[in-house]
Amino acid sequence: MNEDAFKKAIIFTAAAATILFCLAPFGYMILTGFSRYPDFFSPQTPWVATLSNYRAVMFSESLHFTAFLRNSIIVSAASAVISVFFASLAAYAITRLALPGKLLFMFLILAMSMFPPVSLVGYLFKLMTALGWINTYPALIFPYVAWTLPLSLWILVSYFSRIPRDLDRAGLIDGCSRLQILFKIIFPVAAPGIFATLLLAFIFAFNEFLFALMLTTDRAARTIPVGIALFEGLHGQIPWGEIMAAATLATLPVVALALIFQRRIIQGLTRGAVKG
Amino acid sequence: MRISFNNRFFSRETWTAVGFLLPLVGFVVIFILLPVLGTLTDSFFLDVTYRPKRFLGADNFIWLFNDPGFGRALRFTALFVLVSVPLEVILGLIMALVLNERLPLRGLMRAAVLVPWAIPAVVSGRIFELIYNYSYGAANYVLRTLHLTQGPVNWLGSEIGAFLALVAADSWKTTPFAAIILLAGLSAIPADLYRQAQVDRATFIQRFFKITLPLLKAVLIVVLLFRTIEALRVFDLIFVLTGGGPGGATTSVSLFGYNYFSAGDFGYGSTASVILFIMAFGLSLGLVKLGRVEQGVMP
Numbered sequence: 001m002n003e004d005a006f007k008k009a010i011i012f013t014a015a016a017a018t019i020l021f022c023l024a025p026f027g028y029m030i031l032t033g034f035s036r037y038p039d040f041f042s043p044q045t046p047w048v049a050t051l052s053n054y055r056a057v058m059f060s061e062s063l064h065f066t067a068f069l070r071n072s073i074i075v076s077a078a079s080a081v082i083s084v085f086f087a088s089l090a091a092y093a094i095t096r097l098a099l100p101g102k103l104l105f106m107f108l109i110l111a112m113s114m115f116p117p118v119s120l121v122g123y124l125f126k127l128m129t130a131l132g133w134i135n136t137y138p139a140l141i142f143p144y145v146a147w148t149l150p151l152s153l154w155i156l157v158s159y160f161s162r163i164p165r166d167l168d169r170a171g172l173i174d175g176c177s178r179l180q181i182l183f184k185i186i187f188p189v190a191a192p193g194i195f196a197t198l199l200l201a202f203i204f205a206f207n208e209f210l211f212a213l214m215l216t217t218d219r220a221a222r223t224i225p226v227g228i229a230l231f232e233g234l235h236g237q238i239p240w241g242e243i244m245a246a247a248t249l250a251t252l253p254v255v256a257l258a259l260i261f262q263r264r265i266i267q268g269l270t271r272g273a274v275k276g
Numbered sequence: 277m278r279i280s281f282n283n284r285f286f287s288r289e290t291w292t293a294v295g296f297l298l299p300l301v302g303f304v305v306i307f308i309l310l311p312v313l314g315t316l317t318d319s320f321f322l323d324v325t326y327r328p329k330r331f332l333g334a335d336n337f338i339w340l341f342n343d344p345g346f347g348r349a350l351r352f353t354a355l356f357v358l359v360s361v362p363l364e365v366i367l368g369l370i371m372a373l374v375l376n377e378r379l380p381l382r383g384l385m386r387a388a389v390l391v392p393w394a395i396p397a398v399v400s401g402r403i404f405e406l407i408y409n410y411s412y413g414a415a416n417y418v419l420r421t422l423h424l425t426q427g428p429v430n431w432l433g434s435e436i437g438a439f440l441a442l443v444a445a446d447s448w449k450t451t452p453f454a455a456i457i458l459l460a461g462l463s464a465i466p467a468d469l470y471r472q473a474q475v476d477r478a479t480f481i482q483r484f485f486k487i488t489l490p491l492l493k494a495v496l497i498v499v500l501l502f503r504t505i506e507a508l509r510v511f512d513l514i515f516v517l518t519g520g521g522p523g524g525a526t527t528s529v530s531l532f533g534y535n536y537f538s539a540g541d542f543g544y545g546s547t548a549s550v551i552l553f554i555m556a557f558g559l560s561l562g563l564v565k566l567g568r569v570e571q572g573v574m575p
Binding site for chain 1: 290293294297299303307315318373374375377379381386388391393394395396398399404406412413416417448453457480505508511512530537538550553556557560
């Protein structure tokens, strides 16, 4: 009994510490975004609520925040859709069709995601310059699709391999082509898995920084992470209130997606990594 | 289904499969494999914007190994991996063990864990930049309130302070990922084993070392592998939080390479990047061998 009570106390303390650890910096960001004085932790400064930081971020032309956010959403959504579409074609072939060396192929594709982004970005910069794509959406979308494909493939293969093959056979007997089977039979059945993969690919593209930093130059294509990283005050003083308001707005889409679809995200993340 | 090899090596079905794989392979080859090979080629050239490209042989590599700046970046990156990865995996394991218990706030906890994972590393960098602010950041406020130090700490101004600040910020962002993966591993351990252990009156510690840890080994190695690869390439957080400073003390190999790229020196930047991907590959192969990960990661 005594050991049980002790164990319970430890677990509750650890649970409280986990929640505090995860949410405190996030809460600090939100609090600062709504604060008139970002230095509210210094002795004589009160915390006074204001919306002026949000107003500045949303409506002041010179910050280009809404343009960055729009760029981010368009680039990430396009990358996620293209990546998941091509990955599902490949996952169908790997789980359903006669193909030698499938396992080797899967590992070769996985190995591609082990290259550090910095070992691609110099060449990509020269390639995009040659194509005249610097500071356009395609300069980010194409590399993001390639970058998220290994992840999408691995997750989708694990979802597709659980769908009974009898469904395919029924489709073949009815005279469907392979593509028709994929679109009309597999897609509806695997919808939760495809949705989870889309979300993960979107989040990965939305948060990407190095390519966006190197391949864009201004609001025509610059994404939110770059905007926030390079956000500096005009007069030397760092505008912390505005930065945190911008950070809150930028974080909102991904955090909302992650929380609403918590179960699917965790499932998608772990499917690729754990046999189960 | 048997493949027929009668007059062609590939059956019709195999050709269909190849067609289905083609777009994926195309993207990966053009936007990952070719850039990597391009970087490898560039590392043997003098390749600076507005100057004629010239073959140098191994000169870039010789310069790089005699470059104290690169040596420093290499040492910093190795130390960062050695300190942050074990810390994150151990913290992640503790979190996963807690999340695996039946607690009243389990749902809230699982949601809370996703928050640091979901936000961009750049945003976490900016939050921690404010936390470490010398005069009004939260870190010094906590130290002052608890009377832990004489005066405020200049976190980002000293080498050791900046290093610890980076490790703490990185742990906040990435521990949840380790916890999520390890939690999946934990819930795959059959409950019968624990019930049997309870019958045998095994203590909590005994259960952990005799059942949990051995059965979690494969997943632990996967997490170690992922985290090591990511920590080796650390860039976003450092770019925002310290900019590589003070005095270049926290410049990672990625940031070192980027600094040359952004200055227009593609040859030398590529050379540093080549060393980084060789390190990433070597470490991955080592970890895969260590745990025969194939069994752990295959769907």
